[in-house]
Amino acid sequence: MKDFEINLDPETLLQVNPKKDGAPWTRLEAGKCSNCPLKPETSPHCPIALNIEKLFDTFKDDISHSMARVTVKTAERTYVNEIPLQQGLFGILGVLMATSGCPVMSFLRPMARHHLPFASFEETAVRVVSMYLMSQYFKHKRGEQPDWELSKLDDYYTEVQKVNQGIIQRLNTIPRSGDANANSITILDSFAKLLSISLKRDLKSFEGLFALG
Secondary structure, three states: OOOOOOOOOOOOOOEHHHHHOOOOHEHHHHHOHHHHHHHHOOEOHHHHHHHHHHHHHHHHOOOOOEEEEEEEEEEOOOOEEEEHHHHHHHHHHHHHHHHOOHHHHHHHHHHHHHHOOOOHHHHHHHHHHHHHHHHHHHHOOOOOOOOOOOHHHHHHHHHHHHHHHHHHHHHOOOOOOOHHHHHHHHHHHHHHHHHHHHHHHHHHHHHHOOOOO
């Protein structure tokens, strides 16, 4: 059995006591994402790479379709599912990446507070759009210009896809015999691409849910 504990600061939703150093592949310049705004002088390591290093090392030789019994315990409830390893990993990775301190991923951080393990694409899309609209409501309350049309959300996800590809390229530099880690990132990237497509189509696949009354 392998246990992973994620401790988040309740105010910032960042990792408590984050790692400061890691393997060579975690260094910022070892595989900097094309849209990374960080500089090695102030951030010598990629915050995502540091956050996921232990997880990746643990499963670097595992096969993606191996079945695993995954238990997720939160303060509110416990989730249990028997699924392919890659699906269990992508759920953990989603939280670790969003709460790493990566500036590109920071808009996803509020979702970590109410993370839904084993979520389908539809569940993820509803949560993402709902949380984004809530953030726009608070912008409106502060007197700022809200994005009710979700136009910037698609821009955010375009940038997320660049980060996903950057992390996959980093993985390709690590000796390993399994594909579970790489495939879990690929699943995350597929969700990002599907959400972008759905946004471009004005979320038409969800519209019927709100015409039931």
